Amino acid sequence: MTASSVLPSRKHKVVVIGSGNWGTTVAKLVAENTRGHPDLFEENVQMWVYEEKVTLPKDSPHYDASVGDEPQKLTAIINKCHENVKYLPKIALPSNIVANPSLQDTVKDASILIFNLPHEFIGNICRQIKDHILPYARGISCIKGVTVTDDNIELICEYISESLGIYCGALSGANIATEIANEEWCETTIAYNTPAGDVHHAANGVANDSDNGAAALTEYKDARGRTSKNKLTPVPGDYPSLDHHVLQSLFHRPYFTVSMVSDVVGVSLGGALKNIVALACGFVEGHGWNMTAKTAVMRRGMLEIITFGREFFPETIEEKTFWEESAGWGDMIVSCTSARNWRYSKMAVERGVSLEEIEKTELNGQKLQGISTTREVCGFLRAKGVESKYPLFMIVDRILDGTVNVEDIPELLRK
Amino acid sequence: MTASSVLPSRKHKVVVIGSGNWGTTVAKLVAENTRGHPDLFEENVQMWVYEEKVTLPKDSPHYDASVGDEPQKLTAIINKCHENVKYLPKIALPSNIVANPSLQDTVKDASILIFNLPHEFIGNICRQIKDHILPYARGISCIKGVTVTDDNIELICEYISESLGIYCGALSGANIATEIANEEWCETTIAYNTPAGDVHHAANGVANDSDNGAAALTEYKDARGRTSKNKLTPVPGDYPSLDHHVLQSLFHRPYFTVSMVSDVVGVSLGGALKNIVALACGFVEGHGWNMTAKTAVMRRGMLEIITFGREFFPETIEEKTFWEESAGWGDMIVSCTSARNWRYSKMAVERGVSLEEIEKTELNGQKLQGISTTREVCGFLRAKGVESKYPLFMIVDRILDGTVNVEDIPELLRK
Numbered sequence: 160m161t162a163s164s165v166l167p168s169r170k171h172k173v174v175v176i177g178s179g180n181w182g183t184t185v186a187k188l189v190a191e192n193t194r195g196h197p198d199l200f201e202e203n204v205q206m207w208v209y210e211e212k213v214t215l216p217k218d219s220p221h222y223d224a225s226v227g228d229e230p231q232k233l234t235a236i237i238n239k240c241h242e243n244v245k246y247l248p249k250i251a252l253p254s255n256i257v258a259n260p261s262l263q264d265t266v267k268d269a270s271i272l273i274f275n276l277p278h279e280f281i282g283n284i285c286r287q288i289k290d291h292i293l294p295y296a297r298g299i300s301c302i303k304g305v306t307v308t309d310d311n312i313e314l315i316c317e318y319i320s321e322s323l324g325i326y327c328g329a330l331s332g333a334n335i336a337t338e339i340a341n342e343e344w345c346e347t348t349i350a351y352n353t354p355a356g357d358v359h360h361a362a363n364g365v366a367n368d369s370d371n372g373a374a375a376l377t378e379y380k381d382a383r384g385r386t387s388k389n390k391l392t393p394v395p396g397d398y399p400s401l402d403h404h405v406l407q408s409l410f411h412r413p414y415f416t417v418s419m420v421s422d423v424v425g426v427s428l429g430g431a432l433k434n435i436v437a438l439a440c441g442f443v444e445g446h447g448w449n450m451t452a453k454t455a456v457m458r459r460g461m462l463e464i465i466t467f468g469r470e471f472f473p474e475t476i477e478e479k480t481f482w483e484e485s486a487g488w489g490d491m492i493v494s495c496t497s498a499r500n501w502r503y504s505k506m507a508v509e510r511g512v513s514l515e516e517i518e519k520t521e522l523n524g525q526k527l528q529g530i531s532t533t534r535e536v537c538g539f540l541r542a543k544g545v546e547s548k549y550p551l552f553m554i555v556d557r558i559l560d561g562t563v564n565v566e567d568i569p570e571l572l573r574k
Numbered sequence: 575m576t577a578s579s580v581l582p583s584r585k586h587k588v589v590v591i592g593s594g595n596w597g598t599t600v601a602k603l604v605a606e607n608t609r610g611h612p613d614l615f616e617e618n619v620q621m622w623v624y625e626e627k628v629t630l631p632k633d634s635p636h637y638d639a640s641v642g643d644e645p646q647k648l649t650a651i652i653n654k655c656h657e658n659v660k661y662l663p664k665i666a667l668p669s670n671i672v673a674n675p676s677l678q679d680t681v682k683d684a685s686i687l688i689f690n691l692p693h694e695f696i697g698n699i700c701r702q703i704k705d706h707i708l709p710y711a712r713g714i715s716c717i718k719g720v721t722v723t724d725d726n727i728e729l730i731c732e733y734i735s736e737s738l739g740i741y742c743g744a745l746s747g748a749n750i751a752t753e754i755a756n757e758e759w760c761e762t763t764i765a766y767n768t769p770a771g772d773v774h775h776a777a778n779g780v781a782n783d784s785d786n787g788a789a790a791l792t793e794y795k796d797a798r799g800r801t802s803k804n805k806l807t808p809v810p811g812d813y814p815s816l817d818h819h820v821l822q823s824l825f826h827r828p829y830f831t832v833s834m835v836s837d838v839v840g841v842s843l844g845g846a847l848k849n850i851v852a853l854a855c856g857f858v859e860g861h862g863w864n865m866t867a868k869t870a871v872m873r874r875g876m877l878e879i880i881t882f883g884r885e886f887f888p889e890t891i892e893e894k895t896f897w898e899e900s901a902g903w904g905d906m907i908v909s910c911t912s913a914r915n916w917r918y919s920k921m922a923v924e925r926g927v928s929l930e931e932i933e934k935t936e937l938n939g940q941k942l943q944g945i946s947t948t949r950e951v952c953g954f955l956r957a958k959g960v961e962s963k964y965p966l967f968m969i970v971d972r973i974l975d976g977t978v979n980v981e982d983i984p985e986l987l988r989k
Binding site: 333334335338344451454457478484485496572 | 863897
């Protein structure tokens with residue numbers, strides 16, 4: 160294969176769907192990179208914002224006396240002040256982020272769609288954009304989570320792929336949004352199994368120079384290694400190849416080290432299932448056990464995540480993703496020592512109240528993702544009759560049920 | 575191979591060489607198990623104590639008015655009060671621990687020698703016991719550390735094996751002695767590559783029933799997979815087989831979960847080299863970086879430890895030991911969040927003083943093991959000309975030299 164390439168005449172248009180704490184942070188770093196790589200990307204990054212009205216307090220640096228206390232549109236504030244005052248306050252955003260309240264307008268002509276919003280919204284979002292995206296658009300899901308019913312488990316990026324008929328990879332790692340927004344150093348992992356037709360060399364650059372989907376559709380392997388029933392429209396040859404190099408250029412920053420892998424399953428499962436383990440660690444620590452016990456729980460949890468991957472994604476799972484990547488052990492450690500599910504499960508045990516109570520009093524009714532993940536995954540494991548292979552997961556489920564006490568965790572795991 | 579066995583007529587005699595904080599803790603759990611398994615072990619556990627005189631304060635529950643302030647022998651206090659008042663105070667020891675000030679008398683007739691003392695003493699200890707041990711004795715080293723010169727790297731258990739002409743395995747894990755002494759739950763890993771002749775079935779139980787070394791000497795593979803130049807005297811057939819089952823029975827407690835593996839190299843390297851990473855984590859945290867940055871340093875450190883194992887022990891290294899075992903990621907996490915090297919390197923950066931200064935003011939002149947490990951390992955890597963593969967290790971060395979600043983760590987690792 161010759162590596163000589165035709166000079167691309169077009170650039171990738173990148174958009175971010177979602178503008179919470181994490182969505183805005185990712186938009187920030189991506190917008191810094193589109194500006195830094197004018198050869199690869201259009202400079203402006205559209206960011207879809209669920210429109211709401213915000214009243215700026217008088218002591219805000221963005222307070223405008225001529226507007227006064229009149230509530231303003233969040234998109235208007237972001238585009239004028241370059242700050243997401245509601246979800247990522249006090250962080251200056253690059254001026255090439257364009258907040259857009261229209262989902263359809265945001266995704267129009269975009270070749271790279273970055274999904275970053277609470278996972279319960281993804282179904283609705285995909286339905287709304289399905290007929291408005293480019294046929295050769297590609298996705299990166301920053302959404303941690305899996306969709307589990309008693310019958311089936313589906314990765315978020317699989318769901319996006321299937322419902323939109325495009326290829327979608329996943330980003331996950333030992334990441335805390337506000338720290339990254341403050342440009343404190345950390346690492347992440349992007350899993351992307353580049354579809355063959357998206358890499359352009361001179362030969363197929365010529366053969367594949369259409370932007371209207373006229374290029375030959377290509378088969379691709381889905382996350383489970385199956386040839387997808389949907390064929391894929393290749394990225395046209397007049398764009399830069401959409402491969403690991405381009406994605407790294409889009410996400411890597413001096414404060415955000417990106418490692419590229421192909422194992423979409425490993426990265427997605429690690430990001431979703433670690434929340435079950437984080438709950439367990441919060442329980443154990445809240446009960447007064449020390450770091451060595453908590454570490455033992457983390458180790459057991461990691462082994463169960465890998466058992467899960469081997470059992471339900473045997474064709475494509477790569478164990479080394481869990482061991483070596485930020486999306487594996489890295490994310491596990493951070494989630495079990497500094498993140499949300501751990502913090503509030505610890506608090507629940509320390510105060511002797513239920514997690515539902517904590518959600519009410521501390522989280523203003525917001526839900527802890529680890530709880531639904533535990534419920535769904537354990538229901539699925541019971542339906543499959545394999546729960547005995549997952550003692551830690553099942554213990555967390557039974558603690559949530561109130562049928563097991565936290566102090567029984569080591570006893571149940573000691574075998 | 576038939577599994578029927580002759581009924582053993584003898585029992586293993588277990589001794590612990592060393593009586594510090596960790597040595598006494600291990601003696602405690604082992605003595606609990608020899609009492610619980612009278613079929614396998616002699617009940618009494620001799621523990622070698624470096625004799626010293628101790629004065630019990632008046633408020634000690636062991637204070638004896640008839641002795642008054644007269645200093646007493648530590649061995650006498652342990653054997654009378656069943657407490658190591660100097661190195662593991664306030665922990666009741668089983669009465670079948672027998673403190674013994676004579677090294678030669680301690681090891682006499684022992685079939686299982688547990689080594690648990692600061693690693694700088696091991697050379698002298700081996701010289702003193704060499705001519706006094708049973709030819710078929712077996713060792714377990716609880717000593718974390720490696721002996722490194724510019725030319726060579728030697729695991730502690732390799733050194734014991736070679737200098738005594740016996741087989742020696744290793745115990746390491748996410749363990750903090752005082753917590754285990756208090757029976758707080760944690761896990762550990764024992765690596766032991768059982769010599770073939772030590773497992774007794776009916777057939778070789780008959781062929782191998784001598785206790786004087788008359789049984790045929792056997793070859794064995796050393797930690798690097800080489801056939802040892804020394805042959806091994808098999809454990810006689812009238813003892814219980816000395817295998818994973820017996821060792822697990824000797825070390826496992828309800829509060830101390832033991833996992834048995836065969837990878838002596840992995841367990842030993844993990845226990846030794848993680849201290850370099852712990853220093854780096856202390857530096858990073860002392861400088862004010864957050865958990866995500868520290869996790870990134872841990873991940874890089876783990877990858878370098880495995881690279882080291884692959885490079886210098888290619889025949890026998892099993893990577894899964896690092897990923898899956900308490901002696902791998904488990905020990906790494908605990909060492910980088912709650913243990914000594916991490917704590918004091920963090921303190922040094924917070925106070926803006928050198929580690930030497932901290933050793934003086936906080937450790938009463940005691941040495942931090944991570945410092946000598948870093949110095950020796952990095953000298954070895956430079957001598958081999960492979961330092962570029964170990965950026966994190968080398969950064970720690972250069973910080974100790976004062977030629978790199980702590981704030982440069984992420985920059986140096988960001989590539």
